[in-house]
Amino acid sequence: MDTLNLAWLLVAIPLVSSAVLLLLGRGSDAWGHWLGVLASAASAVLAIVILVQLLGLGADDRTANVHLFDWIPAGDLTVSAGLLVDPLSVTFAILITFVGTLIHIYAVAYMSHDVDRRRFFAYLNLFIAAMLVLVLADSYALLFLGWEGVGLASYLLIGFWNQNTEYAVAAKKAFVMNRVGDMGMLVAMMAMFATFGAVDFDTVFGAADGAGEGAMTLIGLMLVLAACGKSAQFPLQAWLGDAMAGPTPVSALIHAATMVTAGVYLIVRSGPIFEQTPTAQLVAAIVGAVTLLFGAIVGCAKDDIKKVLAASTMSQIGYMMLAAGLGPIGYAFAIFHLITHGFFKAGMFLGAGSVMHGMGDEVNMRGFGNLSRYMKVTWITFMAGWLAIIGIPPFSGFWSKDKIIESAFVGEGWQPWVFGTVALVGAGITAFYMSRLFFMTFHGKARWNDGKNDLPGPERTPHESPALMTVPMIVLAIGAIGLGGLLTIGDSFVTWLEPVTGHVEHHEPVLPIPVIMVTTIVLVLLGAGLAWRQYAASAVPVAPPTGSVLTRAARADLYQDAVNEGVFMRPGQHLTRTLVYTDTAVVDGAVNGLGSGTLGWGERLRRLQNGFVRSYAAVMLIGVIGALVVVLASRV
């Protein structure tokens, strides 16, 4: 039998495993985590088999629709549930299941002291299943199911240690911000339905070039909004930093490698729509460029190792978003960077987890230093990730990021200059803050209490993590070193994605390619050198210095929370308060009175009641008169 038709098993295996783990409860505590690993690994093997089979087919035959069942068949609306197996979705499936399996293995050791480890693995499996639904769906409706599913799983996982209120608040914030993005997704779907009468990829993309630009722009902008929510892009980026409250494997899997990149997937997948709407495309590129700088600036000032990594994730996804906003020329590179980033960033998150493991869950980098002596494997694997992200050749990140910077310089008018410069400057800042992180953690003088020096804080005994944790880190580090170069040879990755992204002729950037490349590398070396001088060669103060206005702003996430609060929460709270006031004072005073008084409450109730029915009736009367006035106004 054709293995492509078995694609549904990719989703089914982790889903069943998740259900089994949740249903069996405590009974499966002893072996539950291994079942989770096994399910994820089985999906990974299947994904690789499917990949091999696709590679064996001609480039034009590499798309298969796997029909599952009719989901919403109603008159003129038919939504069937089916999977779309093509180079793009299989690339994602490999990333999700392969990196996912490594992180599962890592988590076996990382979570070994947690009594609820089995539940954690059930959620991880659920996440894998939902994420696979998202990328394998053949319609926006099914994609939306996966979209909500990963949201739910990430909500459960961020809040996994929900005994801590701060974590629960973080989970809630992620939830609310994501709902704003989901709203965009829903409106996009409704608009598609109104325009095309369908929401499956085939019909929508087939009819996209015949539809009006107005409708396409609405759909495109709403898809960008959806992508912003899920991928933590400006202006919906606030939740990602707080989401770091979850266990580190979660940060590595969901908030670095997979879920947060779903927005980029959405835009690349919706390429035929964006082709019809330059406006939405430009908005996506601007969003990407703004987030790219935003994340980079925030990353420079944070002292919490996971928050720096979160800011850098935001910034790197900004690169991908920028590339996706450039149109077909950038699609393949967006996905290329997404894949290499998935490896090196997940590797660094696992490295950060390993550091925390050895340092008693400390996350403040000002309390690290000189750890390279104690954690050799973590240090070396982290170094691979660091060199990859700042873009030193021949590490993975160099190949993918360089291509994005080059593409950003392609075009006419002001755009190539602005986007190109932003991408270039971003690369320099990235080199600075990632080197800062690396040097502060692994080099310089030790700034923690080892029992012999008189530094403040609890005594630390840094040690290397067990093999279950280091092996996944090593595998990911190998990816960070070699994957980029490997996929660049003969443009193999770009050619592989061509059936989805379309063939693009080579465009000349506004600057010669060697100039761009050399400038990038010079900026990167400058950034890294600056960080070396400041954080490795000279002493790092244990207490954060006050810093300039910019530093303080960056530490406060450039006041994003304050802005959110001012723009969204306060007006909302005022509205609520006003309505609540009406509710308590006018509408249900009677009932509240009932709650507060126990003695003689009957008497009071009777007295109150007369007045209040009157006021109810008054509200109705005002409503009727208002409606009559509105309706009859046109007749006067």
Place this chain on the structure above:
Amino acid sequence: MNQFVPPEIDWAALSPVLIVLGLAVVGVLVEAFVPMRARRATQVVLAVVGVGAALVAVAWRWVVVQDEGPTAVVAGALREDAPALLAQAILLVCAFVGLLVIADRSSGEDAFAPAAAAIPGSAYEAEARKAGLAQTEVFPLTMFAVGGMLVFPAAADLLTLFIALEVLSLPLYLLAGLARRRRLLSQEASLKYFLLGAFSSAFFLMGIALLYGYSGSVRFDELATAVPATSGLDGMLLAGVLLVIVGLLFKVGAVPFHSWVPDVYQGAPTPITGFMAACTKIAAFAALLRFVYVVVPGLQWDLTVALWVIAILTMIVGTVLAVVQTDMKRMLAYSSVAHAGFLLLGVIALVPSGISSVLFYLLAYGLATVGAFGLLTLVRERDADGNVTGEALHLSQWAGLGRRHPVLAVCFTLFLISFAGIPLTGGFIGKFLVFGAAIEGGAWPLVVIAVLASAAAAFFYVRVIVLMFFTEPAGTDADPGTTVVRTEGLTAVAVVVCAIGTVLLGVLPGPILDLTASATKFML
């Protein structure tokens, strides 16, 4: 000289209504002639069998109508067409599960006062309780209400509609006042409901009078033909149409005619609240659909602003006030107001798919509502002596319920996510269809607001879920404070049916969608 010609009556077409009303009358006789010991059992059997038989009759009529086409019944007072029959079927399904919850006696008592006429707190009341009296009139009253509701979606003239409105309302006014506990609150709810209901009936009647004055007829089809002949008198027409719509909007609880909803939902016995919230809304929306889709099309432009404002207000006020409630019943009451707003989108859309999508939404909403209120009846407080007392309705009392009673909490979660419109539940498909119809009808600004409102609404539903599963329970394991009582089984059956229905509507909605898809046109 006109001679009186008796109308030809198609008894078969009336059979669902006749079965329900007939058995309601039998129920009254049972009160008079059957000995007290056997009364309750007889009433329960009569009511459940009656609703079941009516459902079968509706199914039979559906087949007939599919074959022979829609007909006008009883000299044009009623219409027997696909939307009417489908609405009746949805109503009967929800009434059936609702009745199971009403009939259930958890921890040995039903939800109703032993002697409703007794003054609350009086010696007579205590005696009646001790003697184990039961107000079994609840069942015939419910049946009368169901009878009125069945006529509602089929009524094709304003007087029939008005009589049906009163037939369904009067028993509900009474039922709302029959709660076993918190008697004063219940009686207050009953009186408020009655007074405001009378008030809205006055608007409704005024509307009928104006329409009769304008067109010389109370029949929908004649009104519809009179509409295009717009002349200087059409102020009367517009005002009349609006007042009739107001009367119906009162029943569905749209803002600003919603003020009774939270108080009555909270005060009424919980099984009645569930029944009322589901069935009244289904009946009233079905009637509203027929009136709007038959009479209003020519007046669309005149009424748009008013209807849009009402829909927007309903969605926003319902959602915002639901967010701040701490009482389960009030929260669900405001959530039902918000749902009325979402449903109004399908009514305003004025496209064929509006009818079918609203009907689907009503089924999904009705099942989740009966199920959710059914579960509320099972979660109880304990007094100092450990005796089970009234329902535990404060949010905080539900903390950690998922750890002690996972099945109950999972079912409740299911209903909540259906309310929230999250995929794989009926609520999602319903919202999707209704919003899609609204966009088709050009009401996309409303849809944007509706999607925003449902995003905000998800917040308070999820808050309850978080509370149940992720919060430490209040009391100790030995004395949890909140307890879940055993049922006779009827509520459990109802909840399971509702839960299965909610999931099936979300996962495999195909068959039901096929049914609703054939109900896209009202017979003139």
